[in-house]
Amino acid sequence: MDRITTDQLTRMLVGTGTPTGPLYRRLSEGLAELIDRGELPPGAVLPPERALAVALTMSRTTVVAAYQELQAGGLVERRRGSGTRVRTHARHTVSSRELAGDHAASQFLDGPPATIDFMTAALPSLGIVADVAASLTRDDYLQLTTTHHGYHLKGLPSLRERIASWYGGSDDILITAGAQQALELVGRGCLQPGDRVIVEDPTYRGALDAFARTGSRLCTVALDSAGLDVDALEKLLVTEAPRLVYVQASGHNPTGVVMTADRRRRLTRLLDRYDFILVDDTSLAGTAFAPTPSTLGTHERLLTIGSLSKVFWGGLRLGWIRGAPQTVARLAQVRGISDLGSSLVAQEVARRLFDHYEDAVAERRTTLPVQLRTLTGLLQQHLPDCTWQEPAAGASLWVRLPHGTATQWSQLAQRYGVALLPGAVFGSSDDHTRIPFTLPVETLRAGIERLSRVATEVVGYPTDAARVNP
Known part of the structure; x- marks a missing residue:
């Protein structure tokens, strides 16, 4: 029997449901969505109403109403003394053991149910992408299709x-x-169940x-303004004698x-x-x-992504993965x-884009710090109690929240039309969030x-009535 903890469920609910309507219905629709996906499997026991209400900063009556709506729809069954559980014949498609409710792809399934997306730290496309893609002629396509059979595992x-020469190495x-x-390939090719893996805290x-x-066992090592704590590692x-250590030395997410x-x-x-x-x-x-x-160098046991x-x-x-030839062959x-x-057409576009790589980096290096200053100025004006450490790379700011947990913030933010990720999904304590x-x-x-x-x-913590249509 799967017993879903309150922490698990609150993270799984981030990005589900609808952004408008009565609060109990938003919650019931979010839970129904998780049941439909199979992320709440048949037989799973949901948290008690009171505990879930506290975690979601809503009243117990709201949670009770949501559970009752699910029961009326045949998705859960409720028994005194046994709690609320997903019905064994509730609709589902994939075993929950193949899914995680707060996985990295969650917000890309249907998009965040909010008008403002703070969950995704994607950068807008550069114009050169369209220019290069449009530059391919019929002769270019003929060259691809007549020279290659279309299957290239590597x-x-x-x-x-082109990438190997860019690194200047023999890997x-x-x-x-x-x-x-x-x-995923590194995990499948290098790890077995029970292997110890060390990651930074937080991490991607x-x-x-x-x-x-x-099935690996994760262990974390601290991160500070200089990067991974190498002494602690x-x-x-x-x-721990780990099989693998995962870092992000050139820009940490x-x-x-x-x-x-x-x-x-x-x-x-x-x-x-x-x-x-x-x-x-x-x-x-x-x-x-x-x-x-762009790399830590070369070594027979170093893989660069x-x-x-x-x-x-x-x-x-x-x-891409860069590594020793025998390792790359195994991963292939x-x-x-x-x-x-992968698509040879997309790879041909990428090959040509490498001719513009330095210009693209220069453009990002010019625009990103300006955009960062805009965000920090807004935070200083509207959320002066929030704190952060200035980033040196990336498109988002790792913000420490002054009160409550980031999971609470994410649930409340959704009611105001903002999709927000709690820090716990990055394997960190739940007092941070990432804002693009x-x-x-x-x-x-x-x-x-x-x-x-x-x-x-x-x-x-005002009443639920004040939160229904903020």
Whole structure:
């Protein structure tokens, strides 16, 4: 029997339901959505009404009304002394063991049910993407279709050569459908159930998803303004003997920290002293506000993950894994089980975009700090009790909230039309949230103004009637 904890359910509910209407109905529709997806499986026991009401900052009568509506719809059954559980014949499609209610892809299923999306830290596309894509001629397509049979597990040879030369090293390249697929391949190819994996605290939520699917046991190491605490990591290498260590040295999601040169050197030296695989996710490297190395170097147990999603456009779905040839060959075999390769057309566009990579980085380096200052100015004006550490990369700000939990903030924010991620989904304590700063200024301002109203509610907890149609 699956017993869903209050913390689990409150995180799963982020981004579900509808943004308007009576509060009990918003909650019931969110729960019904989770049941439909199979994320709340048949037989799962839901939290008690009172506990869920406290976590969601609503009255117990609201939760009771939501549960009753689900019962009337045949989705749950309620018995005195046994609580509320999902009915065994409730509609579902996929085993909940294959899903996590707060996984990184949740907000992309149907989009956040809010007018302002603070959940997604995606950057707008650069104009060069459309220019390059439109430049392909019929002859270019003929060259692709007549030269290649269309199946390249490792990727388009000319693109792999272009990326390898860009790094200036001899390591091999495996092209992937974005950095998320790269992480999944690393997890499937390098880990077995029970293996210990060390990640930063906090860390990229997509990495947590990928490693969790392998049955690995996660251990965290602290992160500060200089990056990963290498001394703390070495102690864990001795006591935990991990199979894999995952870092983001060139730009950290969600904090925006860039690891210092000294810590980079000390980190890579550990590879010669301890037996573990080091995975460096450089997806944010192209968004660094100052020049930063794109890799930690080369080593037979170092894998570098790269991506064009942040620099150019997320819709390219173009990433890669750089590593020793034998390791890349193994990961390509793993990839072949479910995917025979990415689109050659998209890879040809990506190959040509590499000719504009430095210009794209320069453009991001010019615009991102300006957009950051806009957000911090709005926070200082409307949420002066919030605190943060200035990021050195990325498109979002890691904000410490002054009162309550980020899960409470996210639930209340949704009632004001703002979709917000709680810090707990990044494996961190639930007192932070991530706010993107690349949205249009007016959208950003409206979102922060609405969050200032949330701050009042977190402190004051007014009645549900005041929250129905804020």
